[in-house]
Amino acid sequence: MVNKEEIHPNGMPISIINNGQDGTNDFMSLTDIAKTKNPDAPTDIIKNWLRAKSTIEFLGLWEQMNNNDFNIEKFSQFKNDAGSNAFVMSSSKWIKDTNARGIIARSGIGGGTFAHTDIAFEFASWISPEFRLYLIKDYQQLKLSDANRLSVEWNLNRELSRLNYQLHTEAIKENLLPDTNTQKQNGWRFASEADRLNVAIFGLTAKQWKQKNPTKKGNMRDNATKTQLLVLVNIESMNAELIKSGVSQQQRTQLLNTMATQQLATFAKNQKRLQKFENDSNLLE
Numbered sequence: 001m002v003n004k005e006e007i008h009p010n011g012m013p014i015s016i017i018n019n020g021q022d023g024t025n026d027f028m029s030l031t032d033i034a035k036t037k038n039p040d041a042p043t044d045i046i047k048n049w050l051r052a053k054s055t056i057e058f059l060g061l062w063e064q065m066n067n068n069d070f071n072i073e074k075f076s077q078f079k080n081d082a083g084s085n086a087f088v089m090s091s092s093k094w095i096k097d098t099n100a101r102g103i104i105a106r107s108g109i110g111g112g113t114f115a116h117t118d119i120a121f122e123f124a125s126w127i128s129p130e131f132r133l134y135l136i137k138d139y140q141q142l143k144l145s146d147a148n149r150l151s152v153e154w155n156l157n158r159e160l161s162r163l164n165y166q167l168h169t170e171a172i173k174e175n176l177l178p179d180t181n182t183q184k185q186n187g188w189r190f191a192s193e194a195d196r197l198n199v200a201i202f203g204l205t206a207k208q209w210k211q212k213n214p215t216k217k218g219n220m221r222d223n224a225t226k227t228q229l230l231v232l233v234n235i236e237s238m239n240a241e242l243i244k245s246g247v248s249q250q251q252r253t254q255l256l257n258t259m260a261t262q263q264l265a266t267f268a269k270n271q272k273r274l275q276k277f278e279n280d281s282n283l284l285e
Contacts, residue, residue, distance in 0.1 A: 009134035028120035031112030
């Protein structure tokens with residue numbers, strides 16, 4: 001679980017963590033939401049919510065839609081018992097007995113009960129319909145801010161790639177294209193050098209990528225990740241210098257493939273270290 005963030009609907013701090021690799025599975029702190037109702041006993045508030053038959057039915061439906069390992073038999077038993085005076089439920093019991101994934105429990109400092117946003121909004125509505133609206137509004141603003149930030153970073157790398165491509169093409173013109181070449185031959189050479197970089201980064205030529213992704217808009221570079229674009233900028237510069245130095249095609253291919261592989265691996269490793277650092281930092285909060 002990484003990328004801990006915080007929003008403040010109606011002035012109340014609500015923690016959000018991410019429980020997926022793609023950044024789409026946001027989980028909100030039910031403990032923080034419950035504190036808006038009773039700051040001294042949030043766990044009791046969550047247990048009271050979990051006792052309701054409507055809550056069990058909702059949670060069971062969510063799990064059946066999103067969790068192939070959900071224990072339907074245990075859920076049916078809980079649904080039959082829910083609402084009775086003797087029925088008691090906690091988040092840990094629900095998770096353990098049904099193999100639920102929509103609710104998670106974290107121990108230690110900064111821990112508590114977290115739930116997928118679908119479930120968190122339902123819980124917030126039970127707490128207060130007014131607070132639910134504040135929560136949704138602040139969460140939407142957070143997602144919009146994150147999307148804008150990622151868009152700016154991606155566009156910056158894409159623009160750097162375009163500028164570097166000009167340096168790349170100039171090196172090709174000045175060092176690899178004899179005056180006797182036809183326009184068709186020049187076009188083939190430019191495409192060949194571009195694909196030398198494409199294969200090093202993406203493992204595919206532009207044509208192969210298009211055949212593999214016929215429904216995607218733009219080209220492979222338009223669909224690249226920020227990391228791929230960053231490495232592309234680096235190896236474009238390297239290839240331009242290698243061309244100017246008269247390095248052979250075979251040697252350039254080997255050097256560029258090695259450089260791309262090493263840089264992609266390094267960035268991936270550093271990203272994992274950053275995530276671990278964020279996780280460790282969250283435990284100390």
